[in-house]
Amino acid sequence: MDDVQHFLLEREAENNLALGxxxxxxQSHVLRRQGIRCLLIQAGRRAALSTPAAPPxxxxxxxxxxxxxxxxxxxxxxxxxxxxxxxxxxxxNLRAECKDSMRLYxxxxxxxxxxxxxxxxxxxxxxxxxxxxxxxxxxxxxxFEPVQxxxxxxxxxxKLQQGDFFGWQVAGQWVSMAAFxxxxxxxxxxxxxxxxxxxx
Numbered sequence: 001m002d003d004v005q006h007f008l009l010e011r012e013a014e015n016n017l018a019l020g021x022x023x024x025x026x027q028s029h030v031l032r033r034q035g036i037r038c039l040l041i042q043a044g045r046r047a048a049l050s051t052p053a054a055p056p057x058x059x060x061x062x063x064x065x066x067x068x069x070x071x072x073x074x075x076x077x078x079x080x081x082x083x084x085x086x087x088x089x090x091x092x093n094l095r096a097e098c099k100d101s102m103r104l105y106x107x108x109x110x111x112x113x114x115x116x117x118x119x120x121x122x123x124x125x126x127x128x129x130x131x132x133x134x135x136x137x138x139x140x141x142x143x144f145e146p147v148q149x150x151x152x153x154x155x156x157x158x159k160l161q162q163g164d165f166f167g168w169q170v171a172g173q174w175v176s177m178a179a180f181x182x183x184x185x186x187x188x189x190x191x192x193x194x195x196x197x198x199x200x
Contacts, residue, residue: 004022004028004030004039005019005022007039007050008022008039008050009184009185011050012184012185012186012187013104013106013187014050014104015048015050016182016184016187016189017048017075017182018039018041018048018049018050019182019184020181020182020184020189021041021042021043021046021047021048022041023182024043025043026041026042026043026047027041027042027043028040028041028042029041029042029063029066029067031059031062031063038050038051038059038060038063039051040063040067040084042067045073046073046074046075047073047074047075048074048075048076049074049075049076049081049084050076051076057083057087060083060084060087061087063084063087064084064087064088064090064091065091067088067091073099074088082096082098099144116170116171117168117169117170117175118168118169118170119166119167119168119169120166120167120168120169121163121165121166122160122165122166122167122177123160124157124160124161126160126165126167126174127153127156127157127160129174130156130160130165130177131149131152131153131156133177133194133196134152134155134156134192134194135147135149135152136194136196137192137194138152140194141194159179159181164179164180164181165177165178165179165192166178166179166180175195175196175199176193176194176195176199177192177193177194177195178190178191178192178193178194179191179192
């Protein structure tokens with residue numbers, strides 16, 4: 001397990017999702033050949049792929065054969081993630097489909113534009129409106145991920161207890177929100193960044 005984490009930390013930002021799934025108790029499927037060649041971290045039916053270069057078809061087939069159940073979502077670099085998904089889909093007679101494509105960006109300079117308002121940590125008492133906003137966030141940003149209101153409320157409650165949610169307040173009114181997620185040794189991800197349409 002130590003070499004798996006070391007492999008992921010070599011490209012910490014790129015592998016943030018895989019590190020997060022690993023921290024949640026995800027199972028690692030590793031292909032080795034003079035070190036780690038291809039790594040897939042699986043938690044439930046979601047997985048993250050990490051590989052320094054596109055592995056050969058035989059390696060993808062070997063990886064596919066190790067998975068005990070179908071995946072519904074696989075995240076990773078565009079290639080070879082596409083090839084891995086097609087290979088996995090053949091095993092379970094499913095269809096592979098690209099749902100979204102996002103890039104990684106490196107922040108090299110931070111500038112604060114003048115503006116009114118205050119950043120505040122959200123409290124458990126904020127759960128009702130936060131849950132409503134989170135449901136709107138999922139519908140707008142992740143329409144392909146079905147969610148239930150009770151699941152979102154439980155997620156908000158847990159992250160509020162952990163102190164992970166923050167909001168921007170102007171004249172006593174909440175106008176936007178964001179949350180910390182998947183901390184790693186040298187960074188953290190921002191997620192659930194949302195401003196209601198009427199306040200944009």
